[in-house]
Amino acid sequence: MLKKTFAALALGSMIFAGQAVAADYVIDKEGQHAFVNFKISHLGYSWLYGTFKDFDGSFSFDAAQPEASEVEVTLKTASLDSNHAERDKHLRSDDFLNVAKHPTATFKSTAVKSTGEGTADITGDLTLNGVTKPVVIAAKFIGEGQDPWGGYRAGFEGTTTLTLKDFDIKMDLGPASQTVDLIISVEGVRQ
Amino acid sequence: MQWRNSSDNYGLVSIAMHWLVAIAVVGLFALGYWMVGLNYYSGWYRTAPDIHKSVGILLFGLMLVRVIWRFVSPAPSPLRSHGRRTRMATKAGHGLLYGGLFVLMISGYLISTADGRAIGVFGWFEVPALITSIPNQADAAGLVHEYLAWGVLIFSGLHALAALKHHFIDRDPTLKRMFGRADDHV
Numbered sequence: 001m002l003k004k005t006f007a008a009l010a011l012g013s014m015i016f017a018g019q020a021v022a023a024d025y026v027i028d029k030e031g032q033h034a035f036v037n038f039k040i041s042h043l044g045y046s047w048l049y050g051t052f053k054d055f056d057g058s059f060s061f062d063a064a065q066p067e068a069s070e071v072e073v074t075l076k077t078a079s080l081d082s083n084h085a086e087r088d089k090h091l092r093s094d095d096f097l098n099v100a101k102h103p104t105a106t107f108k109s110t111a112v113k114s115t116g117e118g119t120a121d122i123t124g125d126l127t128l129n130g131v132t133k134p135v136v137i138a139a140k141f142i143g144e145g146q147d148p149w150g151g152y153r154a155g156f157e158g159t160t161t162l163t164l165k166d167f168d169i170k171m172d173l174g175p176a177s178q179t180v181d182l183i184i185s186v187e188g189v190r191q
Numbered sequence: 192m193q194w195r196n197s198s199d200n201y202g203l204v205s206i207a208m209h210w211l212v213a214i215a216v217v218g219l220f221a222l223g224y225w226m227v228g229l230n231y232y233s234g235w236y237r238t239a240p241d242i243h244k245s246v247g248i249l250l251f252g253l254m255l256v257r258v259i260w261r262f263v264s265p266a267p268s269p270l271r272s273h274g275r276r277t278r279m280a281t282k283a284g285h286g287l288l289y290g291g292l293f294v295l296m297i298s299g300y301l302i303s304t305a306d307g308r309a310i311g312v313f314g315w316f317e318v319p320a321l322i323t324s325i326p327n328q329a330d331a332a333g334l335v336h337e338y339l340a341w342g343v344l345i346f347s348g349l350h351a352l353a354a355l356k357h358h359f360i361d362r363d364p365t366l367k368r369m370f371g372r373a374d375d376h377v
Contacts, residue, residue, distance in 0.1 A: 085305035089329040173231050
């Protein structure tokens, strides 16, 4: 299905010669200009922040055709870090992300809908803790252009809110902490 | 009863330390088993692990004293009725209990100190983190701690069963010696 879409898009851009082809970008893992952070309320009194240190991904993007964009991210759930070893151990356990059983989480976009100047809703399938559910990431284009070292970069930030129960997370952290916000901030290097 | 061990009997120090360790080991296992299932809003969610860690550190200190005491005041000689195999099994069993307990306590320490945090002992003093660079330290140490806790508990049960066997089946004073009531043997 996606392949077909891609083929159709490729064909389309060949027919309409001169129309820009969406460029492919790889998330800058090497320089780590990319972050997958999360925040969750603690008792309703403060925000607890954490991050996933190990992930990789790619996207295609063309400012002239934002709705043709695609994005794919694969993340190692064990790389979670909330700056507290005991808590991280608990978050990796089967009370939360069960990383031994579900070592990776993935996101693959299925549709991109422009919502305004430099903003879009990216719909896609998120697989986390062995559960696959469609989610919508509210994305914002930050900027693109030449970097000082001969490359070309583009960056985005997106947020989405997940309900813990939707992804089979067993532990109940209380009424104020039923959802977690994901903040994905990535820079891609054009291939 | 004497403080020190004699060639026939355990002294007060060894007996007291043995039973204190026994109570602490069973108590720590029960507390540990219970606390990991606590609800986040339980009043014990934070205090139970604090108590578990504090008692664990104190137990480590007690076990160190116990090992030193074995050199200061060696354990009484084995009972004459115990054959070579019984004596070897006893030595091996006690060695495993000591070793298992030390590894169990160290693994627990490595979980809580994995990111450099110290362990507070009832607010009296803190034990600093010494090792923080083992890959996946908290998780790896956690796995060792969990399995070894079961191992030590089960082995302690076998140790108790063996003592009961000596008492009721062999009718020798092995168990009585550990209560300091072995005057009628020899």
